[in-house]
Amino acid sequence: MTTGVDAARHNAGSEPPGPPLLRGEARFWRVSFALFLSGLATFALLYCVQPLLPEFARDFSLSPASASLSLSATTGVLAFAMFGAGALSDAYGRKRVMAVALFAAAATTLAAAAAPNWPALIAFRALTGLTLAGLPAVAMAYLAEEMDRTAVGLSMGLFIAGNTFGGMGGRLATAAIAEAAGWRWALAALGAASVACATAFAFALPRERRALPRAELVALWPAIRMHCADPGLRLLFALGFLLMGAFVTTYNYIGFRLAAPPFSLSQTAIGFVFVLYLLGTVASTVAGDLSGRFGRRKVILPAVALMPLGALATLSSSLWVTIAGVALVTVGFFAGHSIASSWIGLRAATAQAQASALYLFFYYAGSSLAGWCGGWALGVAGWPGVAAFVTALTCLACAAALRLSRVPPPAHLAQPAPPLPPG
Numbered sequence: 001m002t003t004g005v006d007a008a009r010h011n012a013g014s015e016p017p018g019p020p021l022l023r024g025e026a027r028f029w030r031v032s033f034a035l036f037l038s039g040l041a042t043f044a045l046l047y048c049v050q051p052l053l054p055e056f057a058r059d060f061s062l063s064p065a066s067a068s069l070s071l072s073a074t075t076g077v078l079a080f081a082m083f084g085a086g087a088l089s090d091a092y093g094r095k096r097v098m099a100v101a102l103f104a105a106a107a108t109t110l111a112a113a114a115a116p117n118w119p120a121l122i123a124f125r126a127l128t129g130l131t132l133a134g135l136p137a138v139a140m141a142y143l144a145e146e147m148d149r150t151a152v153g154l155s156m157g158l159f160i161a162g163n164t165f166g167g168m169g170g171r172l173a174t175a176a177i178a179e180a181a182g183w184r185w186a187l188a189a190l191g192a193a194s195v196a197c198a199t200a201f202a203f204a205l206p207r208e209r210r211a212l213p214r215a216e217l218v219a220l221w222p223a224i225r226m227h228c229a230d231p232g233l234r235l236l237f238a239l240g241f242l243l244m245g246a247f248v249t250t251y252n253y254i255g256f257r258l259a260a261p262p263f264s265l266s267q268t269a270i271g272f273v274f275v276l277y278l279l280g281t282v283a284s285t286v287a288g289d290l291s292g293r294f295g296r297r298k299v300i301l302p303a304v305a306l307m308p309l310g311a312l313a314t315l316s317s318s319l320w321v322t323i324a325g326v327a328l329v330t331v332g333f334f335a336g337h338s339i340a341s342s343w344i345g346l347r348a349a350t351a352q353a354q355a356s357a358l359y360l361f362f363y364y365a366g367s368s369l370a371g372w373c374g375g376w377a378l379g380v381a382g383w384p385g386v387a388a389f390v391t392a393l394t395c396l397a398c399a400a401a402l403r404l405s406r407v408p409p410p411a412h413l414a415q416p417a418p419p420l421p422p423g
Helices: 004-011 026-047 049-059 068-090 094-113 118-132 136-146 149-181 182-206 221-230 230-260 267-295 296-304 306-313 320-347 351-403
Strands: none
Touching: 004 094, 004 149, 004 221, 026 049, 026 068, 026 094, 026 118, 026 136, 026 149, 049 068, 049 149, 049 182, 049 230, 049 267, 049 296, 068 118, 068 136, 068 230, 068 351, 094 136, 094 182, 136 182, 136 320, 136 351, 149 182, 149 267, 149 320, 221 351, 230 267, 230 306, 230 320, 230 351, 267 296, 267 320, 296 306, 296 320, 306 320, 306 351, 320 351
């Protein structure tokens, strides 16, 4: 006999409902691979302009803070648009919304490569943020709904690992191509590569089996009020803002520091700093796995505490100590974000897509607002001003992580997770 829930899933075009995915299953790895690709494309498209900021400042006669608008416009629009994307995925299905988002973002990046002037470039970058809104929160909700509680940490870690590869590869590619052929060719090449990623993602990701698409869009305001009433979710939202704000500020302006004396590095050499994203790949996967084994409360503070140490190390006049400081910021950010993002979907009892969207709203708001403020700090006090700003943000993040570790779980998480299957 077909239930109303089953019929709704069938009518929405999703597969028959099934049990949650366990780590190690073939479908688990298929989902993880597809979302790895989506994370790779998302971060590549978002942050490809970061190594180009000095070139934008030079070509368009801009201040560092004005040049950073090419990133802040994208993340700022993305932060607000994700609420609508989560509701759309409730109505039309997670996979469909994510696939359309990736293809559209690749198209706007190709258009940005042909922008005739700075305002047009900012407009296309804002459209990239609008289109990419259909991916991050929806992907987090997809994992929280499809994965078993014991598997979601590892799968989320792999998704964040895709972010790190995308962030590193996008930055390295644009830096190298821009030095050889100019920033327009760099953006065009990245847009074309993202079309290929979107195609592979659309073929690899299975349709959702456990989410219930609805005929009408969910009401946003009641869901926002419900999630903001949870003290644990409020702290996670604050962590998203602070972690991303500190991380983006560091990478936005480290190129200006390394291009100036005493380092005086070339654009290509500065681009290789983004190889440090490989550390983030390892950190996010390991942190996700450790949080599943030992509990997020025990892992979150040690991860976040690496970031202020790294920020202080970047004040050194030694190139290698400065690079080591950026590495600590990178590891701390990706480990902390991996833990926090997997925690959101588990802590929210209902409206998980909206909870993920709210977390990512603060996450990308931190990128946009703190990223711009970091440019102001650079203009006023040089790199010491940026390092002080990042240190302040990360110390606040440590305080939030400490408080979060003491907040009791909600009622629906009071029962312990089932043990891992043998083998």
